[in-house]
Each structure stands twice: as structure tokens, then as C-alpha cells.
Amino acid sequence: MKRLYVFTGKDVKSHRKFSDGVVKGTYGIDIHSLETQKITPEVRGSVSLYSDYYGIPLGAFISNDLNNSYTAGRCFSSDFEGQSAGRIMPTSAGIGQAIGVASAISFESGGPIREISRDEINRDLDRITDKNSIFSLADILKINY
Numbered sequence: 001m002k003r004l005y006v007f008t009g010k011d012v013k014s015h016r017k018f019s020d021g022v023v024k025g026t027y028g029i030d031i032h033s034l035e036t037q038k039i040t041p042e043v044r045g046s047v048s049l050y051s052d053y054y055g056i057p058l059g060a061f062i063s064n065d066l067n068n069s070y071t072a073g074r075c076f077s078s079d080f081e082g083q084s085a086g087r088i089m090p091t092s093a094g095i096g097q098a099i100g101v102a103s104a105i106s107f108e109s110g111g112p113i114r115e116i117s118r119d120e121i122n123r124d125l126d127r128i129t130d131k132n133s134i135f136s137l138a139d140i141l142k143i144n145y
């Protein structure tokens with residue numbers, strides 16, 4: 001399924017933030033086999049230091065072709081490097097939470113999921129969690145140290 005946005009390794013390496021970013025990630029590019037995918041030493045050394053985060057946009061989960069069709073978890077739209085960073089369980093859980101909230105907003109409003117803003121999703125997440133929002137590892141490290 002083609003999505004509105006393809007999340008890339010370049011997004012990870014540049015710690016890109018998106019206006020529709022609904023998930024924070026801190027895990028770096030993690031490619032397990034040099035035999036199956038050739039990578040440069042620069043990419044191999046790009047595992048993050050948890051000093052900053054990258055965002056994954058809502059558009060990486062929403063279908064470009066089918067109205068109100070979306071995915072959650074590891075099946076978000078990405079290139080090989082983007083998938084290697086965003087596929088880990090904490091990020092996948094954040095994706096599921098964001099899409100679940102967006103789906104509920106879409107259902108209640110009757111509007112298409114692609115028109116839901118990050119602010120609407122965050123407002124509902126704040127309400128659900130009583131403003132104890134989920135932090136990225138970078139946020140946690142800043143809080144504790």
C-alpha cells in the first residue's frame with residue numbers, strides 16, 4: 001500500500017521533525033547483514049547518541065490511494081534504512097497509540113483520518129494519559145541526568 005510519505009534513513013540521520021510527526025524515535029539505523037545490503041561506513045556509524053530524536057509523520061501510516069485506510073506498527077512506509085531504525089518495539093508501540101487515537105478521532109468526527117492534526121492527537125493523548133505523555137529515550141535521559 002502506498003502511503004502519503006516514505007520515511008527515510010536521511011530523516012533518521014538528520015533527526016528530522018515533521019509538522020505531522022506523531023511518534024518520536026531515537027534508535028539509529030540498524031542493518032544486520034552486510035551481505036544483503038551494502039552500506040557505507042558513515043551509515044554504519046550512524047547509531048544515535050540519544051542526544052536528539054527524529055519524528056515519524058502521520059503520513060507514513062496513511063494510504064495515499066484508499067480513503068481512511070492506514071497501518072500501524074512495523075508496516076509503516078519507509079525505505080530500507082528508515083525501516084531499520086523505526087521498526088523497534090517502543091517506536092512501534094508509539095505508532096499504534098497514535099494511529100489508535102487518530103482512528104477514534106476520525107470515527108467520532110466522521111472526517112477522514114488524513115485531515116486529523118498532530119495537535120488533535122496530542123490533545124487526546126494528554127487527556128487519556130492525564131498529561132503523562134510517552135517520552136522518547138532522549139527525553140528520559142534529559143530528565144534523569
